[in-house]
Amino acid sequence: GENVEQHPSTLSVQEGDSAVIKCTYSDSASNYFPWYKQELGKGPQLIIDIRSNVGEKKDQRIAVTLNKTAKHFSLHITETQPEDSAVYFCARVSGGSYIPTFGRGTSLIVHP
């Protein structure tokens, strides 16, 4: 599938700060955008997702925003905690393909 560019590759923040991870895509047919959190040695876990008919979705301290015109979507984590430290992956799915394309991941480090 079409690539997904994810930035930054590493993000280091202090506990309580906010963290933002951004992904860009090129396939205009993309209509589903999940975010996954992967802890060391484990499988990725879905933390939030958004569909193309919605611009923003929030779940407690995490939120995702989608700009279809600019073809980018972002993960926002507020009031970060040490347990938020993990690798975060964005993904996109196009209508009709059912195959997600993943970004290369962002290693988030939250310092206590």
Next chain:
Amino acid sequence: DGGITQSPKYLFRKEGQNVTLSCEQNLNHDAMYWYRQDPGQGLRLIYYSQIVNDFQKGDIAEGYSVSREKKESFPLTVTSAQKNPTAFYLCASRRTAQTGNTIYFGEGSWLTVV
């Protein structure tokens, strides 16, 4: 509990050997996937299957083979033709072929060539 079970968690392979990684799901999902993850890298698709008795190659299928004889099972064989098999392997599944349904992952299997 419902979920995706991968086994074994750790596997060591001698060069020239084939090994098979197991993936079982009791979520009644139609689609199943195998991904490879190398350190510091993203997820690369090896094979996927939308329905029983059907599967398609992903981006890095060379040196791998799969079967889908049952809805709940999607084993991956890493053959001796795979020149660099040491990696973390992830199995995933999805409820239907409809766009937007969540993909769930297993806990992964570590394969090391010794």
